[in-house]
Amino acid sequence: MLVAVIAAIKLILHLYAGRYYGYFVDELYNVALARHLAWGYVDVAPMIALIGRIELTLFGSSLSAIRLAPALAGAGLVLLTGAIARELGGRRFAQGLAALCVLLAPGILAMDHFLNVNAFEPLCWMGCALLLIRIVNTGNERLWLWFGLLAGLGLETKHSMLIFGFALVAGLVLTPQRKHLFSRWLALAGLLAFLLFLPNLLWNIQHHFPFLELQENIRRAGRNVSLSFGSFFGQEILAMLPLSAPIWIAGLWGLVRGRYRALGFAWAITAALIFAMNPRVYYLFPAFPMLFAAGSVQFESWLERPRLAWIKPAWCALMVLMGALLAPTLLPILPPEVFIRYAAATHLDPPRIETHRLGPLPQLFADQFGWEDMAAAVARVYHNLPADIRPRTAIFGQNYGQAGAIDLFGPKYGLPPAISGHQNYFLWGPHGATGESMIVMEGSQADLEGKFDFVQKVAHVGHPYAMPYEHFDIFYCRGLKGPLAEAWPKVKNWR
DSSP, X not given: OHHHHHHHHHHHHHHHTTTTSOOOHHHHHHHHHHTSOOSOOSSSOTHHHHHHXXXXXXXXXXXXXXXXXXXXXXXXXHHHHHHHHHHTXXXXXXXXXXXXXXXXXXXXXXXXXXXXXXXXXXXXXXXXXHHHHHHHHHOOTTHHHHHHHHHHHHHHHOTTHHHHHHHHHHHHHTSGGGGGGSOHHHHHHHHHHHXXXXXXXXXXXXXXXXXXXXXXXXXXXXOBOOOOHHHHHHHHHHHTOGGGHHHHHHHHHHHHHSTTXXXXXXXXXXXXXXXXXXXXXXXXXXXXXXXXXXXXXXXXXXXXXXXXXXXXXXXXXXXXXXXXXXXXXXXXXXXXXXXXXXXXXXXXXXXXXXXXXXXXXXXXXXXXXXXXXXXXXXXXHHHTSOTTTGGGEEEEESSHHHHHHHHHHHHHHTOOOEEESBTHHHHHOOTTOOSSEEEEESOOHHHHHTTEEEEEEEEEEOOTTSOXXXXXXXXXXXXXXXXXXXXXXXXXXXX
């Protein structure tokens, strides 16, 4: 019951938050993906598009509609973490404390707030962890089939399931529980996971593994913030709530020393692999709930003596206070102007994941502003064109945020779908556009004049709270020098 209450609180919190903000840039892209269902995409696995399509079909494309699924996934993670604590032997306090850790983790709050793959990934990771614990506890090898199902769905959700899956197997190899690897049910589970992943694998083979090309481009461009070992795990501690650190560290220690050490080794291997690849801090977030669960069981055991009982409510109260202090830095629950004053007063800033120059808001918040204003500005340009020119006019966005905003808000303003060379928009092509007449969002006028016979700056867009890179000029261009179909490979922008 306690875990269910905490899950309900998390769901309500996500449904409430964001009312002062708009669509996040990735949501614009994910809605576009949902309208182009396929077995793969340049930068993500296909599950996010399927989830988005279901939401669009059932509820429409409003902000509250597309954010319902990630909010439910977040509440589900709370329930799943409580179940892991119960399976590890935890009683009511341990289950509640584990659930509270998930609720209060600022990083998890941020990931569960908007439509993105990272909201659903932890369910697959922790579902596999729970099944492994059940296999160890019961010896029921048939559970490997459910493990294979979840692993396969996890691969279709985010390819990093490969990292955690490898780490779990490696953890078993390093422990006496390796006996569970010699099971025909595990072989069948592996086959099931492979068959579920096969459509996406074939898509990647057909398209020459664009995700790997994208990651290499990101690495060469230096877009990700480079972190030292100390900085990386320091940010993990902050993102998971500093007062939760003793709990998950105790959980890691307890797993490594106990019956479920395969999970402890799996977490360490996962963390090492993620850090070695120099990725973003949030890549490790899905692995923490099992440590919260294991650590909560440890705390429950340590605090059983009556003279230590007062620590339980005191520590939970302190966690809630700290969680309330940090939550506004990663969950948009404050109006922007209030957040700016709050951040200045508390000197609390969320971890940076990219090297972009910032405006008055952190990137996670800033990327929720200006998109409809931009679409409206493009619409004014479009409708000022002669009536016979408009049907032959294409709208080009430099990134998926710009193109996605046109696709989401464009029908309201009478705009055609956008084209772009960014990520999967490149694979969707120019939609028959010839380059005869184009509205180009962002760019250098000198560069455009080298490609078109006529170039005119027609508008400037920018929201005071938006990221600096989303303050740009809009150009109207005519007479592309050469067919757009032939020039299209040059607009490819995978980064």
